[in-house]
Amino acid sequence: MILRLSNRACVLSGSARLKSTLSTFFDEMGKAGIVLKSASTGIFENLALEDWIHDRVDLQNRSMLLLWRNSPVVVIGRHQNPWQECNLPLMRRLGIPLARRRSGGGTVFHDFGNINMTFFTSKKKYDRHRNLKVVTRALKALRPDLDVAASDRFDILLNGHYKISGTAAKLGRTSAYHHCTLLCSVDRSILPSVLKSNTSEVIKSSATPSVPSPVKNLLDVDPTLDSNTIMDAIASQYSNEFGFDSPVIKVDPTHEGLMPGIHKMAQDLQTWEWIYGRTPKFSVCSSIVVEDVTIKLDMDIKNGAVEQCAMEIPENWLPSEMVNEFTSTLNGSKYCPNETAVLVAAFMRTVSMTADVAVKIHRLCAGVVSVM
Amino acid sequence: MDVISIFHEDIVLLSVTMVMNHRRNARTPARLLARTCYKRALSTTTRFCAALKFTDKHEWVRVDSGVATVGISNFAQEALGDVVYCGLPEVGTKLAQSDEFGALESVKAASELYSPLTGEVTDVNDALADNPGLVNKSCYKDGWLIKMTVYIPEELDGLMEEAAYERYIKSIED
Numbered sequence: 001m002i003l004r005l006s007n008r009a010c011v012l013s014g015s016a017r018l019k020s021t022l023s024t025f026f027d028e029m030g031k032a033g034i035v036l037k038s039a040s041t042g043i044f045e046n047l048a049l050e051d052w053i054h055d056r057v058d059l060q061n062r063s064m065l066l067l068w069r070n071s072p073v074v075v076i077g078r079h080q081n082p083w084q085e086c087n088l089p090l091m092r093r094l095g096i097p098l099a100r101r102r103s104g105g106g107t108v109f110h111d112f113g114n115i116n117m118t119f120f121t122s123k124k125k126y127d128r129h130r131n132l133k134v135v136t137r138a139l140k141a142l143r144p145d146l147d148v149a150a151s152d153r154f155d156i157l158l159n160g161h162y163k164i165s166g167t168a169a170k171l172g173r174t175s176a177y178h179h180c181t182l183l184c185s186v187d188r189s190i191l192p193s194v195l196k197s198n199t200s201e202v203i204k205s206s207a208t209p210s211v212p213s214p215v216k217n218l219l220d221v222d223p224t225l226d227s228n229t230i231m232d233a234i235a236s237q238y239s240n241e242f243g244f245d246s247p248v249i250k251v252d253p254t255h256e257g258l259m260p261g262i263h264k265m266a267q268d269l270q271t272w273e274w275i276y277g278r279t280p281k282f283s284v285c286s287s288i289v290v291e292d293v294t295i296k297l298d299m300d301i302k303n304g305a306v307e308q309c310a311m312e313i314p315e316n317w318l319p320s321e322m323v324n325e326f327t328s329t330l331n332g333s334k335y336c337p338n339e340t341a342v343l344v345a346a347f348m349r350t351v352s353m354t355a356d357v358a359v360k361i362h363r364l365c366a367g368v369v370s371v372m
Numbered sequence: 373m374d375v376i377s378i379f380h381e382d383i384v385l386l387s388v389t390m391v392m393n394h395r396r397n398a399r400t401p402a403r404l405l406a407r408t409c410y411k412r413a414l415s416t417t418t419r420f421c422a423a424l425k426f427t428d429k430h431e432w433v434r435v436d437s438g439v440a441t442v443g444i445s446n447f448a449q450e451a452l453g454d455v456v457y458c459g460l461p462e463v464g465t466k467l468a469q470s471d472e473f474g475a476l477e478s479v480k481a482a483s484e485l486y487s488p489l490t491g492e493v494t495d496v497n498d499a500l501a502d503n504p505g506l507v508n509k510s511c512y513k514d515g516w517l518i519k520m521t522v523y524i525p526e527e528l529d530g531l532m533e534e535a536a537y538e539r540y541i542k543s544i545e546d
Contacts, residue, residue: 079475103481103482168482171480280457
């Protein structure tokens with residue numbers, strides 16, 4: 001049985017009980033376990049939906065499973081460094097956005113061929129192994145010969161070797177969530193290249209690193225396994241495993257009336273300050289070559305902004321006063337190619353320089369931006 | 373010269389300058405405060421002694437000379453497992469009691485940290501950036517997380533003494 005909540009919401013708002021939210025709807029249902037499916041494929045809306053459920057739904061005597069998929073996006077863990085984890089210039093060219101989630105763990109690539117599952121419970125009932133059993137048993141119920149098993153790192157491995165699922169989790173005040181991915185038919189021509197940083201060798205950081213693993217799609221071993229079939233099997237197995245009689249409810253995470261505050265949660269997840277600014281302090285130490293001249297670049301980045309910038313440039317290529325003025329321009333700015341380009345353009349307009357120097361500054365800027 | 377700034381919701385900012393003698397005599401912080409115009413009586417034992425107090429979220433607080441040091445308890449660090457990263461706030465961040473102020477990441481999960489008191493962050497343990505394992509190895513000493521001012525001293529009365537906290541842990545474990 002699938003209830004469309006958007007229809008139900010019309011009924012709710014038409015009644016006198018205008019304060020009804022998704023939370024009260026669950027309370028009134030009186031079910032100990034509920035399966036939700038998100039109607040959105042937007043990463044920020046779905047991450048906000050997770051936050052909203054975690055913060056606003058009473059999970060002390062109720063557990064929930066949320067199934068969701070996203071259009072192509074790279075998602076990094078809460079304490080990770082995106083410059084270290086993925087190829088940002090490539091992602092910009094391909095139009096693949098970056099998101100930072102609130103749980104820990106490593107970096108993953110999502111597209112429609114990936115299923116995300118979030119298991120919401122009270123802190124007491126937090127049990128990742130049991131949740132992963134739901135997934136492996138569901139897959140085995142569909143295809144008994146499938147060799148899938150959870151590892152002690154909470155990955156799910158196919159044929160003992162290929163990672164098809166990774167796990168991350170967040171523990172809050174009284175409740176917790178454990179979410180994991182499942183590779184069904186992800187575009188494997190993109191995945192390896194976006195998840196390989198172009199600048200990791202020049203970065204020194206204490207951020208949590210990802211553990212790279214060889215991956216495979218379930219589709220590779222069985223072309224008849226599609227995402228919808230798998231999601232239905234997981235929903236069913238969830239009910240079996242925990243003894244629930246769960247309906248499957250489709251939720252629209254853009255419905256502010258039903259989930260007050262969710263719009264702001266989605267906005268907060270999209271700010272530069274959250275996605276890039278939450279990167280733990282790191283330093284960049286790189287040699288860039290401009291016009292056959294090797295320039296040593298040293299930058300300290302804190303909260304995603306350049307805290308300190310130093311360059312070693314031969315005096316005969318660019319005078320040191322010009323270099324100092326250039327580096328001061330960058331101090332305090334966002335570690336971001338667009339912002340840097342804008343600042344340097346303004347710098348070139350305000351500081352008098354010969355055409356020759358202007359060309360050098362322009363190329364120097366391109367070199368600096370190449371590590372962002 | 374030591375300067376103690378006391379923030380209190382009923383009074384305008386009061387600065388108390390104190391000359392510290394080698395032996396603490398009549399000019400102890402508690403005595404000086406008693407002379408200032410507070411509307412409420414201050415108990416000297418809970419505010420300025422260095423005993424540990426605990427929250428039900430397994431954070432500990434130790435107040436010394438008006439500054440509270442905050443960390444997580446042994447029960448919490450054992451439950452978390454090896455801490456791999458400490459996400460802590462900036463100095464100057466203002467926190468209300470129960471505000472989320474950061475997260476500790478371990479193999480278990482990213483566990484949110486909640487402020488035991490209302491106040492302003494004055495110091496953050498930088499040693500944890502390179503050595504997050506200090507939270508496991510020395511949770512009451514070298515693994516401290518933040519230091520903060522105490523805006524509302526009465527909040528300390530609502531926290532558990534060590535004996536009460538031990539009883540609380542036993543009740544959860546059962």
